[in-house]
Amino acid sequence: MRRGTSDKKKPRIECLYSVLTALRYYATGSLFSVLGDAQGMSRMIVSRVISDVSTSIANHANEYIIFPNSNAEKIKVMQNYHELSRFPNILGCIDGTHVPIRTPKQDEHLYVNRKNFHSINVQGVCDSDLRFTNLVAKWPGSSHDSFIWTDSALSLKFESGEIGEGWLLGDSAYPLRPWMLTPYLQPSTPSEFRYNTRHMKARNTIERCFGVWKGRFRCLDKSGGPVLFDPTKACKLCCTICA
Structure with missing residues (x-):
């Protein structure tokens, strides 16, 4: 026995x-x-x-990283962002971050980012509670944020009208679209300055979200050294830790 x-x-x-x-x-x-x-x-x-x-x-990440779909979920996200920044109709904030990886054996040059180290460029969308609602982790560090966004499934859903009412907030690296609001590069009026101030306050959530993510999981932060896997496994690791 x-x-x-x-x-x-x-x-x-x-x-x-x-x-x-x-x-x-x-x-x-x-x-x-x-x-x-x-x-x-x-x-x-x-x-x-x-x-x-x-x-x-x-393999189960999509069960936990979910963009708001129902009207009730969208309204809740919008209300929370409005309370935070006085900015209406926000469904999320978007940005990219670089996760360092060890030097890959194939297509090494594609993974060198603008800061001259090897990385995966991870695109994230979050809500006001710093929870990821969408993640794209499959592109090398040399890929531009706007390219990753244009190629993403979430972008296609906005383009087709599937998402409906609501905006994403992104920085100047993203294209200005009816559903993607970016800051004024050279504000000149009080209303434009006020818009940029509220835009920045709301969009700060994605920067903080990435900060919390890398601070809690040091394997993703450059201070902890590069991820000790090839690019494909490194991408899985990013999805794992977001889930």
Whole structure:
């Protein structure tokens, strides 16, 4: 009986160690060898464990990263943004951030961003509570924010009218559209200055959201070193941690 009970519990214990190892990497960005020493695993096993856990969670990311669809959800997001910034009809704020990765073996030059390090350019949309409602993590660091947005599924939904009433707020890197509001580059009237002030106060949420995201999960921040995976796995990691 003891042996049978032990055999049944062993897979659960191994699964628990795998999840805890992955969580420790997400939180600290530590080297695989350091994590392996703490858990009694080899560097290769740590890499495989983190990759497997990340893939499993990323497969369910769409169940948790959801753009507001119903009228009730949209109204709630709009009301919260209005209370925050006095800016009406906002469905979310959008921006991109660079997640550093180790030098890839293929198409290395495509991953060098404007700050001259290798990265994935991650596009995020958030609400006023700093929750991601949309995420695109698949483009190399050299990709421009406006290109990523134009190619995204959410952009197509706005273009087709599927989203309906409501705006996104973006910085000057994004194109001005009926559903995408950007700041005045050279405001000259009191109303334009007031618009920019409220726009900035609302759009600050996505910058703070990225800050909280990278601060809580140091594996994504440059201060913790690059993500120790190839670009495809690094993209899965970003989706995993957002979920």
